[in-house]
Amino acid sequence: MKSLVLLGGGYGNMRLMKEIIPSALPSDYSITLIDRMPFHSLKTEFYALAAGTAPDKDIRVQFPKNTKINTVYGEITDIDLDNQIVSVGDTRVDYDELVIGLGCEDKYHNVPGAKEYTYSIQTVQNARKTYQAICDLPSNATIGIVGAGLSGIELASELRESRQDIKIKLFDRGERILPAFPEKLSNYVKKWFDKHDVEVVPKSNITKVDPGKLHNNEDIHEVDLVVWTAGIQPVEIVRNLPVDTNDSRRVIVNQYHQIPTYKNVYIVGDCAALPHAPSAYLAEIQADQIAEVMKLQWANKPLPEKMPELKPQGFVGSLGEKQGFAYLMEQTVTGRLARVIKSGVLWLYKYHNG
Numbered sequence: 001m002k003s004l005v006l007l008g009g010g011y012g013n014m015r016l017m018k019e020i021i022p023s024a025l026p027s028d029y030s031i032t033l034i035d036r037m038p039f040h041s042l043k044t045e046f047y048a049l050a051a052g053t054a055p056d057k058d059i060r061v062q063f064p065k066n067t068k069i070n071t072v073y074g075e076i077t078d079i080d081l082d083n084q085i086v087s088v089g090d091t092r093v094d095y096d097e098l099v100i101g102l103g104c105e106d107k108y109h110n111v112p113g114a115k116e117y118t119y120s121i122q123t124v125q126n127a128r129k130t131y132q133a134i135c136d137l138p139s140n141a142t143i144g145i146v147g148a149g150l151s152g153i154e155l156a157s158e159l160r161e162s163r164q165d166i167k168i169k170l171f172d173r174g175e176r177i178l179p180a181f182p183e184k185l186s187n188y189v190k191k192w193f194d195k196h197d198v199e200v201v202p203k204s205n206i207t208k209v210d211p212g213k214l215h216n217n218e219d220i221h222e223v224d225l226v227v228w229t230a231g232i233q234p235v236e237i238v239r240n241l242p243v244d245t246n247d248s249r250r251v252i253v254n255q256y257h258q259i260p261t262y263k264n265v266y267i268v269g270d271c272a273a274l275p276h277a278p279s280a281y282l283a284e285i286q287a288d289q290i291a292e293v294m295k296l297q298w299a300n301k302p303l304p305e306k307m308p309e310l311k312p313q314g315f316v317g318s319l320g321e322k323q324g325f326a327y328l329m330e331q332t333v334t335g336r337l338a339r340v341i342k343s344g345v346l347w348l349y350k351y352h353n354g
């Protein structure tokens with residue numbers, strides 16, 4: 001029996017399982033899925049979990065149940081590419097083929113105190129801790145959110161709706177929010193924040209975090225709690241693999257999404273060096289291609305000379321319960337429609353995976 005081992009039950013590996021089970025997986029193969037959590041966590045909703053607007057059960061999806069799938073729940077502590085063994089504490093799991101989809105964690109850019117004194121929304125456990133800490137804040141407390149990318153914006157707006165009694169400061173590195181996208185989109189988001197009393201601090205450069213203090217350029221901001229949403233990097237175990245990585249420490253893969261020096265190992269999602277910003281959607285379309293490659297190899301057929309380009313469609317973000325913003329197929333969409341699209345995407349995802 002051959003063993004296909006999937007590390008991480010995130011968006012990438014969930015999609016892969018959907019594509020190869022039940023019919024494509026050869027009869028002499030079994031799958032072992034390893035994750036620290038006993039369910040697939042909807043990471044795209046962690047901002048709502050932290051803000052207290054989505055209950056824990058709404059961000060969980062069961063892993064697929066199939067006699068071909070074994071599950072191991074625990075912390076992956078080592079990946080030995082030469083001997084083809086994954087360690088989960090004392091448990092050893094051998095593989096013939098491996099897919100690494102372990103996602104990412106916060107990147108603190110060497111800012112002193114950032115790791116020690118800020119909260120995170122990058123794992124379900126951390127998002128829960130953040131939620132608890134926010135719940136315990138008294139009225140009139142100030143929350144600082146460092147980083148006004150998609151997750152920082154969604155967290156700030158959701159928090160505003162869940163806690164109207166606190167001050168929210170969103171520290172944005174750029175001159176305007178989401179500078180890589182049309183000004184119309186930035187203006188819409190900024191207007192929402194102005195209307196809902198979220199202070200956006202532009203041109204921010206956080207140089208240090210102390211308990212209760214954020215050092216931004218020459219200023220010191222008094223804060224009761226800080227959430228860090230200012231950058232991501234692949235999880236440590238992947239950053240430490242003895243393979244080539246790009247400047248963001250993402251693993252360089254060939255066009256078939258394999259590590260060039262270990263062609264039986266695929267990298268999916270946020271851990272892979274791809275020509276687009278990491279996203280759940282990108283992880284899924286990449287997983288589709290990995291499934292195609294695997295199917296051809298299992299059938300002893302040649303791989304295409306050139307794989308099709310990965311083409312992400314854009315992104316959709318929420319501004320609380322009723323408003324949203326999106327950039328889809330190079331078009332800006334704002335307001336209620338964008339929010340409906342976001343809710344629809346989530347509903348469909350749960351419908352097809354639940």
Ligand SMILES: Cc1cc2nc3c(=O)[nH]c(=O)nc-3n(C[C@H](O)[C@H](O)[C@H](O)COP(=O)(O)OP(=O)(O)OC[C@H]3O[C@@H](n4cnc5c(N)ncnc54)[C@H](O)[C@@H]3O)c2cc1C
Nearest residue numbers: 008010011012036043044076102103151269270279280281
């Ligand atoms: C707040 C927020 C909002 C977002 N919104 C969007 C959005 O609207 N649209 C979009 O496309 N993307 C969005 N993203 C990005 C998206 O969530 C990620 O790109 C996506 O989750 C990456 O998928 P993945 O398969 O690489 O890994 P993940 O989905 O992150 O899954 C990784 C899995 O690995 C497991 N794991 C990690 N390390 C270990 C270990 N050592 N041992 C055992 N298990 C481990 C984790 O438990 C997890 O199940 C958002 C991200 C955040 C944080």
